[in-house]
Every structure is written in structure tokens, then in C-alpha cells.
Amino acid sequence: MSLRIGDNAPNFTAQTTDGEINFHEWLGDNWGIIYSHPADFTPVCTTELGRTAQLKDEFKKRETKVAAVSTDDLNSHNGWINDINETQNTKVEFPIIADDDKKVSTLYGMIHPNFSSTSTVRSVYFIDPNKKIQAVITYPASTGRNFAEILRVLDSLQLTAKYNVATPVDWEVGQDVIIPPSVAQEDVEAKYPKGHRIIKPYLRYTPQPNK
Known part of the structure; x- marks a missing residue:
């Protein structure tokens, strides 16, 4: 069964290009x-x-650890890192999980049999400090991911985990956010001291709380 938002992120122990890791222990807080x-x-x-690798500082700023996985073995990963560093003018310093037994890929539902019975698709799981899955994005093999969008989703998840707001279409850090319909209008002024504007009774904007 595929993993869904709100599910516990499965734990595992695996060999990686940074040594053996217990996934939950490695994530920490x-x-x-x-x-x-x-x-x-x-x-x-x-x-x-x-x-x-190029976005190392961006992930660090967001207190986020990143791990990659494919169904190749550790020797293959280590050789591949040299090519990545050379061709992308960078230095890979995050773990690539060796999953030749497909244990991790199976736990996370990364193999889609109608695409391939051996190779993974391009799945992305966002996991919060409580080890809960907060978002999932899946692409086919032919479509490279948009890392600006990955950072944008991460920013939204972290903001909405801390404050009672939602982020509108195409939202980026610093832009206005949405007051959820569950907040009664009589409570808005006290809960959102930066002010708000009403477009419709159910569509209310307020400045980003932490900016």
C-alpha cells in the first residue's frame, strides 16, 4: 500500500555513501x-x-536533511559521485542509499510496476521532525524535478506547521498567506495582529507571520 500524507515514515537501516545509517536516528529532530x-x-x-549538492546551504538553512536512493549498489553509487561532482561542478556531501535489495524502495512504494518492476520512479517524500510524511511528489523517469518547487513546498510546510495559515497558489516566502476558514472572523484581529484583508468571507489574506 502506498504511503500517504500523515503516515509514519518507515524506518530502516541501510548502507549509504556516508556509511550505515538508521534513518530515524540520522534524521534526529x-x-x-x-x-x-x-x-x-x-x-x-x-x-x-x-x-x-549545490543547494546544500538552502537545505541546511531549513534544518532539513536529504537522502537519495536508487536500486544500485554502494560501489556503483561511489563511482557515480565522481561523475556528478565533475559534470555538475559540485561536491556531493549527502548520503545516497544503496538499495540493491529494494528494501527501502518497497517500504516507500517507489517502484511502480506499470513503469518498471526493478527501477524506481522519481518520488519525493517530505518528512517532519515527528517522522510523519507531510507531502509527496512523484514524477516519471523522463521528467527531472524542479528543486525551486521542492524548496517552496518545504517552506510552506514549515510555515504552516508553526502558524495557523495556508499558502495560496504560487506562494513564495514573504508573500501574503491565507487565514483558514476554520478561524472565525471575530477572532481574526487577535490571532493575526499584522492585519488582514477580506476578498470573500472564506478568502482572507494576512502578511506572513514570521516576516
Whole structure:
């Protein structure tokens, strides 16, 4: 059965390019992203892992750990890192999980049999510090991920976990957010001291609380 938002993120122990990790212990109190790749030494995956490495400081700023996984073995991963570093002008410093037994891919439902019985699709799981899955994005092998969107989703998840707001279409950090319909109008002024504007009774905006 596929994992859904609100489910516990399955724990596992695996060999990675950074040594053996227990996934939950490795995450600690951080947010986490685990994402899959169809295969090592492939062009789209190489650009994606390179982009992840280039965004190291952005993930660190968000207190988020990132781990990649594919169904190739550790030797393959270690060799591939050299290519990623060379072609993407970066340095991979996050773990790539060796999953040649498909244990992790199966736990997270990353193998879609109608696509392939052996290779993963491009799944992304966003995990909060309580080890709960908060968002899932899935792409086919032919479509490289948009990491600006991954960071945007992460920003929204972290904001809405801390404050009682929602983020509107195309929202980016610093823009106005939405007051949920569950908040009664008579309570809005006290709960959102930065002010608010009403478009419709159910559509109310307020400045981002932490900006």
C-alpha cells in the first residue's frame, strides 16, 4: 500500500555513501527529504543529485536533511559521485542509499510496476521532525524535478506547521498567506495582529507571520 500524507515514515537501516545509517536516528529532530532515482550513471539523475549538492546551504538553512536512493549498489553509487561532482561542478556531501535489495524502495512504494518492476520512479517524500510524511511528489523517469518547487513546498510546510495559515497558489516566502476558514472572523484581529484583508468571507489574506 502506498504511503500517504500523515503516515509514519518507515524506518530502516541501510548502507549509504556516508556509511550505515538508521534513518530515524540520522534524521534526529530535523525535517527530512528522501527521494528516489531510477538508476546510477543516467543523465537526468546526475543533474538532480548535482542540484541537491549545490543547494546544500538552502537545505541546511531549513534544518532539513536529504537522502537519495536508487536500486544500485554502494560501489556503483561511489563511482557515480565522481561523475556528478565533475559534470555538475559540485561536491556531493549527502548520503545516497544503496538499495540493491529494494528494501527501502518497497517500504516507500517507489517502484511502480506499470513503469518498471526493478527501477524506481522519481518520488519525493517530505518528512517532519515527528517522522510523519507531510507531502509527496512523484514524477516519471523522463521528467527531472524542479528543486525551486521542492524548496517552496518545504517552506510552506514549515510555515504552516508553526502558524495557523495556508499558502495560496504560487506562494513564495514573504508573500501574503491565507487565514483558514476554520478561524472565525471575530477572532481574526487577535490571532493575526499584522492585519488582514477580506476578498470573500472564506478568502482572507494576512502578511506572513514570521516576516
